[in-house]
Amino acid sequence: MDPNSLTFIFLNAALINNFVLALFLGLCPFLGVSAKRETAWNMGLATMFVMLVSSVSAYAINWMLTELEIEFLRLICYIAVIASAVQLVEMTVKKFSPALFRALGIFLPLITTNCAILGLALFQTFREYDFLQSLAFSLGAGAGFTLALMLMAGLREKLELARVPSVSRGAAMSLMLAGLLSLAFMGFAGLGGSHA
Template sequence: MNHDTVWQILLNTVLPGNFVLAMFLGMCPFLGVSQKLSTAFPMGLATAFVIMVASLSAYFLNILLVHFHLEFLSVITFITVIAGAVQLVEMFVKKYFPVLFRALGIYLPLITTNCAVLGVALFQTARQYDFVQSVAYSAGGGAGFTLALILMAGLRERLQLADVPQLVQGAALSLMLGGLLSLAFMGFAGIGGGE
């Protein structure tokens, strides 16, 4: 049904259609965990991994749901699978990277309620991507999310030394930065050959 090539999808989701900066998916970690580069990067990777797992499971789940005419259960099944995948990542990080586990804190289990993860599953179903396209979409989405998080963390590290008016500090400043980044990413529009 959908004829986008793999490269188109990949480019589109990383740059002009960036999950965070163009589609507003995954705003919570984008604003919450982007204070330091050292936590932003692993958080990006963990989320990218969950996005990948969620996308793959959503693809097969969707085949199953369509086969049994149970499409109305899609939201419930997707979110349950995602919650399971997040639990897996959490246990893995806790065992092998305990320092990182403490640094990420509450935001690690919150990947479950990361819109980017559920968003991938829903959008790929809505656009009727086939298997290869779904993989490209989720890989691009994860990479784009990591990229946005890293850029944001870099900017915020610099700004810690800047003299910012007291009123603007905190969330407002992060949102301003997000807006500027988003404006910059609009410059990539059309690079993936459009929709």
């Protein structure tokens, strides 16, 4: 497959180099909000939306900064844009679904410090994607994040019913599960080589 085609960029971000399981981006919500499938799904959607907004804004900002030759301000501008986008999502969710707002709790404002989103903006700049490629990249990353979160939530719901040694309850078990999931996702590497 052509590494610059939109399909490849989407699949690459969603499966081959999954943001959570291969690049270790966005682990805090991955371990924090993956206890129930419904919360995980909504968190995935919220993150995906913030990713889309940040990706488009990052593209515009990068173009502007390059024109003015002040690229060293890139990081500060990106993080400011992401923080505003998160604020927007937070207000929307609070207005339309107070129950969801309570369920997501502290993890909603924490999307700001979700490295998956800043990582997305930085990667698309490093790889010099054009506008459509950036869109495909952010959609793929969001889909991959939601997929990983949902898989994890499904596994953890089942584990609630299992008898595990008391030592391995909690974070240690989640990390082992994530390791197994990550091992499974390595199989997707066959789809198109590593294009990290």
